[in-house]
Amino acid sequence: MMLILEEYFKNYPARRKVAEFLFENGLSVKNGKIYLRNAEVPISELSRVVGVNRKIVYHTIEYIEKTAPLKLIFERLQPFPSFVNVAPIMGWEVLELELEKELYAPAISALLVLLSSNKIPIMEIFSKNLTHEEPVAYVVIDGTIPVEVFVRIKEIPGFKRLILHTPEKRKENLVCSYCEVRYCPKRVLLERAKVSGLP
Numbered sequence: 056m057m058l059i060l061e062e063y064f065k066n067y068p069a070r071r072k073v074a075e076f077l078f079e080n081g082l083s084v085k086n087g088k089i090y091l092r093n094a095e096v097p098i099s100e101l102s103r104v105v106g107v108n109r110k111i112v113y114h115t116i117e118y119i120e121k122t123a124p125l126k127l128i129f130e131r132l133q134p135f136p137s138f139v140n141v142a143p144i145m146g147w148e149v150l151e152l153e154l155e156k157e158l159y160a161p162a163i164s165a166l167l168v169l170l171s172s173n174k175i176p177i178m179e180i181f182s183k184n185l186t187h188e189e190p191v192a193y194v195v196i197d198g199t200i201p202v203e204v205f206v207r208i209k210e211i212p213g214f215k216r217l218i219l220h221t222p223e224k225r226k227e228n229l230v231c232s233y234c235e236v237r238y239c240p241k242r243v244l245l246e247r248a249k250v251s252g253l254p
Contacts, residue, residue: 056078058187082101082134083133098113137179138179139179139195151191155213155214166194170204181193
């Protein structure tokens with residue numbers, strides 16, 4: 056995608072900045088306006104965040120809509136919600152992985168096999184392997200990764216760097232106090248399951 060933006064916006068650096076922001080945030084362009092799903096995004100606010108004047112944003116929209124390949128892409132963009140940032144609050148671990156580009160596919164495949172064979176519950180996998188960026192993957196896990204599994208992950212060829220984001224260890228500091236809620240929904244469900252004799 057970055058190659059497409061590079062090609063079409065090579066003579067328009069300010070417009071490219073706007074287009075990259077739209078793409079990275081899943082904002083679509085339709086009928087002369089910018090949308091976050093079905094909600095219209097104010098041009099003035101977008102120009103402030105991107106750091107360009109409103110005229111540049113309007114020119115970018117116009118250029119996208121009159122350029123068929125760009126129009127096809129930008130009218131279909133959607134944001135992708137992710138658990139990565141909220142996972143530690145929920146008591147989940149996040150495995151952040153930086154990968155070698157040439158070993159991306161076999162490394163991800165080996166990781167999934169390893170997690171599956173150790174019955175580690177995966178909540179979400181988010182990964183990017185774009186042309187001009189280093190590949191990265193995030194795996195959200197319900198619970199904690201056993202030390203022996205983490206050591207085996209480090210031995211998989213293709214992983215350059217592993218970061219484990221762990222949840223708050225004191226249960227009272229999870230969602231409950233963070234959101235000023237008096238109970239943790241997850242804990243309540245687990246307690247109900249125990250009372251009901253469910254596994």
